[in-house]
Amino acid sequence: MAESRQKTVRDPDEVSLGDRAAHAVLEYREGRPAALEAVVREMTPLLWHTVRAQGVEPQAADDVVQDTWVALVRHMDTIAEPHAVLKWLLVTARRGAWEAVRRRRRDEKNRTELHDGPDPETGAHREVPSADPAPDAVVATNDRDRTLWTVFQDLPDRCKELLRLVSLADRPDYKYISEAIGMPVGSIGATRGRCLAKLRTLLDESGADDTWRHA
Amino acid sequence: MSTPYSPDEPFDANDEATLAALGRIALLADPVPPDLVDRSLFAMTLAALETELMTLERMPEAAGVRAAEAAPTQARTITFTSTSRTVMITVAPGPDGVRIDGWIAPTGEVDIELHRPHDEVVTTRTDEDGRFAFDAVAPGPASLVARPDDGPAVSTPVIEL
Numbered sequence: 001m002a003e004s005r006q007k008t009v010r011d012p013d014e015v016s017l018g019d020r021a022a023h024a025v026l027e028y029r030e031g032r033p034a035a036l037e038a039v040v041r042e043m044t045p046l047l048w049h050t051v052r053a054q055g056v057e058p059q060a061a062d063d064v065v066q067d068t069w070v071a072l073v074r075h076m077d078t079i080a081e082p083h084a085v086l087k088w089l090l091v092t093a094r095r096g097a098w099e100a101v102r103r104r105r106r107d108e109k110n111r112t113e114l115h116d117g118p119d120p121e122t123g124a125h126r127e128v129p130s131a132d133p134a135p136d137a138v139v140a141t142n143d144r145d146r147t148l149w150t151v152f153q154d155l156p157d158r159c160k161e162l163l164r165l166v167s168l169a170d171r172p173d174y175k176y177i178s179e180a181i182g183m184p185v186g187s188i189g190a191t192r193g194r195c196l197a198k199l200r201t202l203l204d205e206s207g208a209d210d211t212w213r214h215a
Numbered sequence: 216m217s218t219p220y221s222p223d224e225p226f227d228a229n230d231e232a233t234l235a236a237l238g239r240i241a242l243l244a245d246p247v248p249p250d251l252v253d254r255s256l257f258a259m260t261l262a263a264l265e266t267e268l269m270t271l272e273r274m275p276e277a278a279g280v281r282a283a284e285a286a287p288t289q290a291r292t293i294t295f296t297s298t299s300r301t302v303m304i305t306v307a308p309g310p311d312g313v314r315i316d317g318w319i320a321p322t323g324e325v326d327i328e329l330h331r332p333h334d335e336v337v338t339t340r341t342d343e344d345g346r347f348a349f350d351a352v353a354p355g356p357a358s359l360v361a362r363p364d365d366g367p368a369v370s371t372p373v374i375e376l
Contacts, residue, residue: 036259040256040259044251065251070258072259073259074262144236148237149237149240163234191223191224191226192224192225192226192227193222193226194222196230197222200233
């Protein structure tokens, strides 16, 4: 299906997050930072979840998100294609996240060698706690949400990352998000795509789809 | 058992509703720190000044402890260095806010700016010995920028007053 012919469910004139970010970069270069401030407010949740999806702990994720915005300011004049700034931000945030994960592993390795060492009885190394929020940590307020969140945890990690990110963006942004996280074009957008098809199938099998459909 | 959904079907309203719910739950399950946006905006404002960022010197006895974690009721001294300048400040709580006493080397008269989120930049000038002070500063994140007449501007990392 041709991308250009896709019909959006939302108002077709609605400007996407990526469009607003591109506009904000051009404005900023002209000495008007207000649009960029609005984009920072709107896009910080997307960057936060991009970083957290890589397994970065909250304190470090906080730093990575700030550093990503600072990097944008520093590279403002060298971003050749403002319309791709959304993708640029996501890629920068992911690289920062991987660096943070490497740093944490290195620190943990040093700490383990210095102080803790392997468990003297079993010889096993201590478990590194996962940075992902526990599935049951969710404050789902109703059965529908609880079911959705439970079923979502059964998806492959790549699907979880893709869906978690696109759920915080607008339809026209989906293709930039899939590109930024290395998913094939067409993972989601004009068509439902593999990940969302899987999620909805699992929802059906959980028996929750009736509540979904008639919500 | 129901029929699996096809990945090749057009994205429909139920897909959209599912994603909207997922986004809502994801933000509840893993909330964005409430002041992350403000701190990011402040960091961006400072980055746009294009100053040379100074390094926070750690005191040997305070190794591994962030200056910001020191007890807020006592004075603390922080030293920042860059290739061209050293700035030392003492931050002490007072009745109307925080008092900052500072000293910059090499000495000479230098403009010192106090940057804080949401506030106007406050500028003072050092005396000929390189001393400066800011009185009654509200607690919170801040950064100092030094603009010597004869060298590049330098800025401190964000500290918590």
